Amino acid sequence: MSQIALPLEQKPSPDQGGYLVTAANAEVHRHLQNWQDWVHHTLILTGPEASGKTTMAAAFEAESGGLSLDDAADHKDTEIFHLWNRANSEQKPLLILAAKPVSEWGITLPDLKSRLAASLHVEIGAPDQAMIDGLFQKYFAIRGLTISQDALRYLEKRMVRSYAMVLELAQKWTR
CATH class of the missing domain: 1.10.8 (Helicase, Ruva Protein; domain 3)
Structure with a gap:
């Protein structure tokens, strides 16, 4: 008798062991571990689909008590800006995730553009x-x-x- 794997879509979660660290994401991991050193207490993390951004964000939130925003490119400028202000007022680090670089988000709000440009940007490698x-x-x-x-x-x-x-x-x- 052989085992049949049901085609259930499952994604790893932090409670299933977190994320893997190799040379492909070692720099990202280092920055996530040292969130106290982030410029403006914000890190913008970009990387390809399924590269572990959401899992990394969950681990970051659990460890730092910080805030995160997934798929930032899909959010309105005002949503990102309000979350930025909330993180600063609560003195919490902010992790912003996206598949594409900030320059491709279509940000039009000048204050948000300047804040994002001044933030630390890290990309997950292949x-x-x-x-x-x-x-x-x-x-x-x-x-x-x-x-x-x-x-x-x-x-x-x-x-x-x-x-x-x-x-x-x-x-x-x-x-």
């Missing part, structure tokens, strides 16, 4: 080999599955090397 291996292992473990090293090598030689592709392949894999 996944390296260690990140791809670790993510496959993590996604499979979440689904109660394992993957052999041979299967990993087979997939890695034939896949587009992106965070989103690792997630997609892991979700589609069945035994």
Whole structure:
């Protein structure tokens, strides 16, 4: 009898072990650990889809007591500006997440533009080999599955090397 993996869409969460740290995101991790040193107490974190931004934000909020805004490019200028002011009035660090750089958000509010320009910007790099291996292992473990090293090598030689592709392949894999 073989095990059947149900095609349930699952994403890792902080209570399932947080996020992986490799060379691909080591700089981001360093900045998140040192949030007390952020210029204007704000960090703008950009990176590709499925690169762990939301998971990193949850870990950051739990550790620092700070605030975060996911998919900032999809929010109105006034929403971002009010959250900025709230974070400053409450003296909390603010982590702003987006898939694309600030220059592509279409910000028109001058005060917000200047504040964002003066903030620390960090980008998550493309996944390296260690990140791809670790993510496959993590996604499979979440689904109660394992993957052999041979299967990993087979997939890695034939896949587009992106965070989103690792997630997609892991979700589609069945035994």
